[in-house]
Amino acid sequence: MNVKIVLIPCMGCEKNIGKIGTLAALSLEKSKKFPFLRLNPSITQIAAGEYTSFSPETLIIALNCCNVRCSTKILNQKSIKPHYLINISKYLKDINIPKGDYSIHELLKDSSVSIITECLSNEIEEYVIQFTHKHEENSVIKVNEPSNSKTSFTFTPNYSKMLEFTFSKFKFQVPINPNRLFFNWNDAWAYYLGEGKVVIGITDYLQKNLSDILICEFNEIGTNISQFEAVAEMESSKTVNEVLSPFSGKIIAVNTKLEEAPELINEDPYNNGWIVVLECNNFEEESSELMSSEEYFNFMKEKIEQEGIYQ
Amino acid sequence: MINSDKNRIPKQIHRFMGVDRKDIDWFPIIDFNKCNNCGDCVQFCAHGVFNMENGVLIVQNPKNCVVFCQACLKMCPKDALIFQEKKKVLAQIRQIKSQQKQSIDNY
Incomplete structure (x- = not known):
């Protein structure tokens, strides 16, 4: 070619x-x-x-x-x-x-x-x-799908239902899993996998605010991250944004599919648009400082009602 | 209500990690040795943190700044914005939280 x-x-x-x-x-x-x-x-x-x-x-x-x-x-x-x-x-x-x-x-x-x-x-x-x-x-017609060791982690979260909030034309969703899902104040979620590991992504609210995400760059696997430090950086058609980690710990996997298709974050922020997997340093203590689905939902609802939507 | 009016200063009412935003020292400081008053940050920040006063950049609403957000720093052409270390601010937030808890316990 x-x-x-x-x-x-x-x-x-x-x-x-x-x-x-x-x-x-x-x-x-x-x-x-x-x-x-x-x-x-x-x-x-x-x-x-x-x-x-x-x-x-x-x-x-x-x-x-x-x-x-x-x-x-x-x-x-x-x-x-x-x-x-x-x-x-x-x-x-x-x-x-x-x-x-x-x-x-x-x-x-x-x-x-x-x-x-x-x-x-x-x-x-x-x-x-x-x-x-x-x-x-x-x-060419594919006979076998090539295996890629980097993307061997498959994220299959279990959400019982979605909370949904509509404000003017703006609609945002927050899934519920009372024992596993945590949110920070910077619009990042963490899904607890067990054994001190969490999957991190951004919320529906943030992806809508960013608009079309063009690139997602991760910190490398093995990097140690403090709580509220960036695990990844995203460029959208509107702005640059960091994904601030709800937990401290070490990055053990990244969603390499986002290199080819960063739009997955826009399309499916709570599932296929996951960003990194972190091995937490202090899951118990740090999780107690974060919000549950309902707390995040109510926090955002109040915030949007008071401040409007930034566009 | 779609907030696209840059002149409107959004009202920040929320708390961060259970602490009143007003008590948290997270906001940008301008390095005037580097800043050329281009005003890009005024346009960029949706929270109305910056403004121009007689052609000079000012931090007009420091407590409107989203705690731990450094997006303006990323886009500043002159790298002229400075933030406190995150771990210091996190320690401050945790200290306020423990004081709040203590005063509730004492009560």
């Missing part, structure tokens, strides 16, 4: 990292390693129609350099859904970015440009392989 790539960098000049990201994208184009079709964000605004008429072999990548996510927003303005989002701020843990006011020409000489270019090149290369495989899998 002949993949073509449309890479949309943010072209940000606000921060050094924005300039460096743009330089890395241009340097990647110069290397001719990938078949780039477009590399200019303004084209999305001028000729948006072109983007919807690309062949299925065209891979649209949004390259964000910081959490302002200009690139995602530019594409979103024209309802263009990228296949893949890259945020190079994740590489910054190990790279020193120059501080202070530097022009794009001065930064060109900085070693961080070549390092970021390499990281970017590797990430795009990896995704192109995935993208190609996906297309090939779709084009």
